[in-house]
Amino acid sequence: MRKPTIQDVAVKAGVGVGTVSRVLNNHPAVRGVTRDAVLKAISDLEYTPNPHARRIAGGKSYTISVxxxxxxxxxxxRLLDGLEAAFQEARYDVAIFPLLDRSRLERYLGSHTLAYQADGLVMATYNLQALFHEHRLRTQQPTVLVDAYAEHVDCxxxxxxTGGRLAGEHAVKAPGPIHAIWVETELDQLxxxxxxxxxxxGFMGALAAAGRGxxxxxxxxxDTLAARNTAAQLLDAxxxxxxxxxxTVxxxxxxxxxxxxDEMAVRGLQPGVDVRVIGFDNQPWAAARGITTLHQPVESMGYEAATLLLTRLNGYRGPARARRFEPSLIVRGSA
Incomplete structure (x- = not known):
């Protein structure tokens, strides 16, 4: 049997080929009833778009660089899960570029690398405010930041x-000393x-407001080993x-x-009694370990970032938009 074509879908749905193409590209200028008819025809015919023909016809790569x-x-x-969910719905592929170190970031600042041959660009986490002010990110395609904020760019x-403040407000509820373990970050501003x-x-602000030091x-x-060594040093002291x-830590x-x-278990210290532990992230395993922590809606943040980029690709030309997500405290046995 020959594979169904976009023309077959158009005939079955009673629309033109252009309308089918707009539905496939998730274009907003299609009425709901028409979109439903096209999607039903696609399902009934088990039609699968030809990605190569789609790229040639549209003059686009239908790829997003992350x-x-x-x-x-x-x-x-988790962040990629959220990004990919939105991009897959719009039939965009995702190309992932791990930077790993400063030299790769510097290399990607050039406009001729493979990462910039996509229709859009997602940049995660980095403090890129200065780069935008200096116009060092000279991309021809729409760009969105995720897990980072900068003016004049969608993010x-x-x-x-707020997450740190919520942790601090919970920490000051209990008597006794309060300590903290921070993650070492790259000293290079770029x-x-x-x-x-x-x-x-946020954490220090909450402690100060409560008159606690x-x-x-x-x-x-x-790193897991480094974290265990740091935990041992803190508990030794x-x-x-x-x-x-x-x-409280x-x-x-x-x-x-x-x-x-883990280190407390070796020493016979009881979580929530001897040492109250507050984490941050609410990783998938945190509930099983009874960790009081700050939940981050990471997948939702990724999905929203992808949506912002897709609206740019679909013609939005308005001012930059910022979407703020707020952690929430989840209290479990560790604190």
């Missing part, structure tokens, strides 16, 4: 200051993120101090909170 710091963390896996971002700086700002501050790289336990990422719980 520049990420890394690929190996749960946060970016969807998490309000980490290749850094404000995420953990903002979490610290912060005890020990530790810093760990975003806490357990040798008079009145050191019970205490804000671990500014769930990976740090998990490492702290």
């Amino acid at each position: 520049l990420l710091p890394v690929l190996t963390t749960e946060f970016y896996t 969807a971002y998490m309000d980490n200051v 290749f850094q993120t404000r995420v953990f700086e903002d979490r610290r700002s 912060l005890g020990r501050e530790c810093v760990s790289s975003f 806490v357990q040798t101090e008079p009145g050191g336990v019970p205490c 804000f671990a500014s990422a769930d990976l740090l909170a998990g490492a702290l719980l």
Whole structure:
């Protein structure tokens, strides 16, 4: 049997080929009834668009480039899930470019690399405000930031200051010393993120408002072994101090909170009693471990960023839009 064509879909739906094409491209200028008829015809005929013909006919790649710091963390896996859900609905492919270090970011700032041959560009997490002001990101295609904020560009971002404040407001409810473990971030201004700086700002503000001070501050790289070593150092200090336990620790990422719980188990310390632990992220495994944490709607943030970019690709020419997402506190046994 020959494969059904776009012409077959048009005939069955009683519309022109152009209308079918607009439905396939998720163009807004199609009435709901007409769109439903075309989608039913596509389903009945089991029609699959030819991506090569689509690209040739439209003069577009139907590909979105996504520049990420890394690929190996749960946060970016969830972020990609949200981005891809929206792009797949609009029949766009996603090309992923992990940057990993400053040199790759510098290379991608050029306008002739493969990443810039897509119809649109998503850049995740980096503090790129200065780059936009300096006009170093000279892209011909629409660009959106996700998990980052900058003026004059579409962005969807998490309000980490509010997340830190909520953690602080919960920490001050309990007596005893309050400590914190922060994630070490890149010192180079071009290749850094404000995420953990903002979490610290919100947390310290909440402590100050309650008239409480912060005890020990530790810093760990975003690595399981490093996090465990940092947890051990903090607990060594806490357990040798008079009145050191019970205490509260804000671990500014769930990976740090998990490492702290592991080290506490070895020492016979009870979560929520001897040491109250507050994490941040609400990773998929956090509930099973009973971690009190800040939930981030990561998938929703990714989906919204993709939607902003798709509206640009569909003709929106208005001012830049910013979509703010707010973490929420989830209280479990660890605090």
